[in-house]
Amino acid sequence: xxxxxxxxDGTMVHSDPVHAAVFVDLLAQFGQTIDEAFYLSHIHGRQNxxxxxxxxxxxxxxxxSLRKEAMYRDRLDHVEPIAGLxxxxxxxxxxxxxxxxxxxxxxxxxxxxxAALGMTDAFDTIVIGDECARGKxxxxxxxxxxxxxxxxxxxxxxxxxxxxxxxxxxxxxxxTFAMRSSLPAAALVAAGAHHTIADFDDSALHTALSRLTxxxx
Numbered sequence: 001x002x003x004x005x006x007x008x009d010g011t012m013v014h015s016d017p018v019h020a021a022v023f024v025d026l027l028a029q030f031g032q033t034i035d036e037a038f039y040l041s042h043i044h045g046r047q048n049x050x051x052x053x054x055x056x057x058x059x060x061x062x063x064x065s066l067r068k069e070a071m072y073r074d075r076l077d078h079v080e081p082i083a084g085l086x087x088x089x090x091x092x093x094x095x096x097x098x099x100x101x102x103x104x105x106x107x108x109x110x111x112x113x114x115a116a117l118g119m120t121d122a123f124d125t126i127v128i129g130d131e132c133a134r135g136k137x138x139x140x141x142x143x144x145x146x147x148x149x150x151x152x153x154x155x156x157x158x159x160x161x162x163x164x165x166x167x168x169x170x171x172x173x174x175x176t177f178a179m180r181s182s183l184p185a186a187a188l189v190a191a192g193a194h195h196t197i198a199d200f201d202d203s204a205l206h207t208a209l210s211r212l213t214x215x216x217x
Contacts, residue, residue, distance in 0.1 A: 003099070003145070005145050006100070026071065045164035069105075088201075097209075101126045102158070137171075170194070177193065177205055180197065
């Protein structure tokens with residue numbers, strides 16, 4: 001079996017500006033001032049428990065995580081899909097790929113975003129980092145998705161957008177494309193991405209899919 005494995009935030013949807021704004025507002029309540037640059041360098045792609053444990057060590061990280069994600073879900077009307085998403089998933093499905101979602105987002109967020117996109121039934125497996133023994137950047141979430149699908153890493157591909165996600169996907173042996181939704185190509189390649197793309201209409205991504213299906217040399 002071949003698999004297309006997708007991250008959610010920053011990969012399927014333009015959500016990083018919304019997440020950044022939520023962190024700015026929430027941390028301000030604790031006297032901490034951050035900006036989008038701080039979000040990208042210290043928060044982007046990490047699990048909430050680790051983020052709040054570092055930034056607010058005297059607070060209840062689990063409670064803050066739940067609060068932050070509820071604030072995010074309240075702003076889902078500001079989240080837009082990345083161009084070409086639906087068509088690319090359809091092309092992968094037509095090529096015989098199983099489709100998986102692999103995310104560090106909480107399950108409530110994943111369910112809410114997929115519902116907002118009308119993609120509740122689009123995935124054959126959904127792997128949540130918090131529900132694994134180790135989340136990204138550990139490869140375990142991707143290894144788990146591959147196992148759930150009975151898929152071979154060398155015949156599959158992943159699309160990510162954060163350094164932690166890229167390290168997880170590449171560490172699982174996947175051909176890894178990185179979306180330039182928040183970070184420049186150089187930073188994504190430095191994290192281990194094999195290719196970077198602007199969106200799901202990018203020809204490099206479609207060429208790789210065709211090669212994996214045997215439709216292109």
